[in-house]
Amino acid sequence: MKYILMMHGKKADWDEYTRWSKEDLQRNVDYMRSFSKELNDSGVFVDTKGLALPHEAKNVRAGQNGEPITDGVFPESKEFLAGYWVIDVETPEQAYKIAARASAAPGPGGKPANMPIEVRQVLGSHSDLGV
Amino acid sequence: MKYILLMSGTKAGVDTYRAWSKKDIDGHMAVLTSLNRELTESGEFVATQGLAAPHEAKLVRGLMGGMPVTDGIFPESKEFLLGFWILDVATPERAYEIAARISTAPGPGGVPTNMPIEVRQFASHGSQSS
Numbered sequence: 001m002k003y004i005l006m007m008h009g010k011k012a013d014w015d016e017y018t019r020w021s022k023e024d025l026q027r028n029v030d031y032m033r034s035f036s037k038e039l040n041d042s043g044v045f046v047d048t049k050g051l052a053l054p055h056e057a058k059n060v061r062a063g064q065n066g067e068p069i070t071d072g073v074f075p076e077s078k079e080f081l082a083g084y085w086v087i088d089v090e091t092p093e094q095a096y097k098i099a100a101r102a103s104a105a106p107g108p109g110g111k112p113a114n115m116p117i118e119v120r121q122v123l124g125s126h127s128d129l130g131v
Numbered sequence: 132m133k134y135i136l137l138m139s140g141t142k143a144g145v146d147t148y149r150a151w152s153k154k155d156i157d158g159h160m161a162v163l164t165s166l167n168r169e170l171t172e173s174g175e176f177v178a179t180q181g182l183a184a185p186h187e188a189k190l191v192r193g194l195m196g197g198m199p200v201t202d203g204i205f206p207e208s209k210e211f212l213l214g215f216w217i218l219d220v221a222t223p224e225r226a227y228e229i230a231a232r233i234s235t236a237p238g239p240g241g242v243p244t245n246m247p248i249e250v251r252q253f254a255s256h257g258s259q260s261s
Contacts, residue, residue: 004182006212050254051135059247060230068231081137096201100193116190120212121183
């Protein structure tokens with residue numbers, strides 16, 4: 001079963017993150033690297049990506065003639081995707097355990113950031129939706 | 132430049148989708164499948180995934196000792212990720228163009244859903260995959 005583990009944050013959270021000390025950032029990055037490596041070694045790793053700062057984010061719809069209408073204004077409460085892992089595991093519980101590890105990544109001063117990680121199943125095919 | 136196009140919706144929105152007729156769903160999927168083929172041929176397609184309905188979604192934190200604490204309660208306004216496309220395009224404008232195409236995929240009765248598609252670039256350092 002494939003699961004996606006997602007980290008989200010508001011623009012304000014990102015602004016805070018950009019103020020972390022170099023040492024704090026490095027500690028967090030080292031943790032994430034060794035976490036990804038461990039997932040890879042245990043055979044559950046599929047993919048991980050980090051997204052660019054949300055300041056360039058656009059919402060896109062199509063106009064009358066199909067031309068893109070872009071809008072960069074989001075509510076302050078908007079939760080932006082910051083990054084994700086895709087893993088292939090046997091049970092949802094295994095996915096939750098791995099998500100807890102991501103949540104424990106160190107923040108400022110080395111304290112676990114305790115970020116909530118959203119865990120969702122990835123569909124094998126559209127028919128898995130059951131519609 | 133790699134971009135991710137995110138389609139999101141509330142639980143109520145997903146429930147509406149589940150009530151679509153088979154014909155409407157087939158019409159919607161046909162347009163998206165043909166768009167995927169077109170993007171593959173143009174060399175811009177990287178990946179696409181659909182996520183399961185948000186009813187099983189969990190928020191997970193780690194307690195001391197690493198025990199996962201799961202929570203399945205979200206505000207009604209919560210926008211859940213429904214699916215995404217990853218593209219490798221020459222310009223942001225091209226990413227917006229493709230997002231507009233996805234937004235015009237037909238909904239009930241063949242009327243475009245006009246769903247907003249969030250367009251984001253990947254962090255240059257934060258990308259690795261097997």
